Amino acid sequence: MTTDDLGDWRIEAVTRIAEDVPPAFPGGPSFMTGDRLYLTTLTRTSKNELIGFTTPNASALAMNVAFGAARRAVELKAQFSFKSGTSPFGTSQSIASDQNDLLFSFFESSLVCVTFSFQALEAFCNYSISRTWRKPVEVKKGKKKEVLHHVAAEREVSTEDKLKSILPKIYDVPTPSGKAIWERFIKLKRARDACVHIKYQDQYPLGGEIDQESLFFQFLDNDPLSFPEGAAEMLAYFYSKQEQPRWLKQLPR
Numbered sequence: 001m002t003t004d005d006l007g008d009w010r011i012e013a014v015t016r017i018a019e020d021v022p023p024a025f026p027g028g029p030s031f032m033t034g035d036r037l038y039l040t041t042l043t044r045t046s047k048n049e050l051i052g053f054t055t056p057n058a059s060a061l062a063m064n065v066a067f068g069a070a071r072r073a074v075e076l077k078a079q080f081s082f083k084s085g086t087s088p089f090g091t092s093q094s095i096a097s098d099q100n101d102l103l104f105s106f107f108e109s110s111l112v113c114v115t116f117s118f119q120a121l122e123a124f125c126n127y128s129i130s131r132t133w134r135k136p137v138e139v140k141k142g143k144k145k146e147v148l149h150h151v152a153a154e155r156e157v158s159t160e161d162k163l164k165s166i167l168p169k170i171y172d173v174p175t176p177s178g179k180a181i182w183e184r185f186i187k188l189k190r191a192r193d194a195c196v197h198i199k200y201q202d203q204y205p206l207g208g209e210i211d212q213e214s215l216f217f218q219f220l221d222n223d224p225l226s227f228p229e230g231a232a233e234m235l236a237y238f239y240s241k242q243e244q245p246r247w248l249k250q251l252p253r
Contacts, residue, residue, distance in 0.1 A: 006036060009250035010060040013039035059127065059235065060247040062120035066228035067253060069112035073224035076106040110219035111195050117231040118159070118192035121185075124235055125162040126154045133170045140165070160189060163234065171238040181237055184230035191218045191227065229253065 006014045014036060021031040031037065039055045079102050082093040095103055129137060130150045137153035139146055139161070148156060157166065163185065164177045176182045194202045194215035202215045235248055 004246075004250075006246070007038070007054075009247055009252075010056045010064065011038060011247070012055040012057040014246070057245070057247045058123040059120045060251065062116045062123055063228060063232060063235075063251055066113050066116040066120060066231065067225075067251075069109045069116065070224040070228050073106050073109040073113055073219075076102050076109065077224070080106075107216060107219055110224055111215075113224050114188065114191045114195050114215075114218075114227050117188055117227040120228075120231050121163065121188075121234060122159050124238075125159055125167060128167055128170050128238075129153055129162065137166055160185075167238055171241065173238060173240055176234065176237055181230070181233055184226070185234055187222070188227050188230050191215065191222070194218060 006016075017031050017033055017035045017037050019033050023030045040052050041055045042050060042052045044050055080099060081096050083096060084093060134150055136147045137150055137157070139148055139153065139157055153162075153166065164175050164182075168175045176185070198215065201213065205214060232248075232251060232253065236244060239245075239248065
């Protein structure tokens, strides 16, 4: 989906050439005024083949996967039928056992939705630090401050701390911590941690208690679209003082 004539909205960078460009090397391509110019990547495969392709924006890819999965989860959830029953804790509503295919497909779509919503933010943080910023990063470790090379900061600083402390400096905006947008991020992070680091209590409640923590609880308790929408809101927050990139403006929701 796109709202202009520059091609797919997930492209990392694209523009139109302002004047004719001759070949850069013998036999290379030439370009005419008005031609589209894309950022491209060249890779060499294990078979020693050179393959070039238009470079996508990683956050855009992740957000597209997340929204697609969320929409599927919403559709599946709307098809659930419930029947009343009893439990040790009182009257309960059970999802019909003949709908396990719908239920489990809903859980699968929710896993994808949550994981890729968070991954979009991870990719954006690392892009911002090592492409937009490209400078040493000052971080706080305990009571001390330490300066890290931007590549080391990608590896060593959590996504939460990047969003809270590093990216606000890069984009010259206040920290999102303490705002409503931060609460949505914390909810996403909690769900993502349960998805990626699936502990036994995320799979089944301990001690026969009512489940109010597991990843399945979080899927059933929340609107699936709230996860990618919260991620998109966080991405947009950092562009409050500048124009959003094309992929973010055209992100289908």
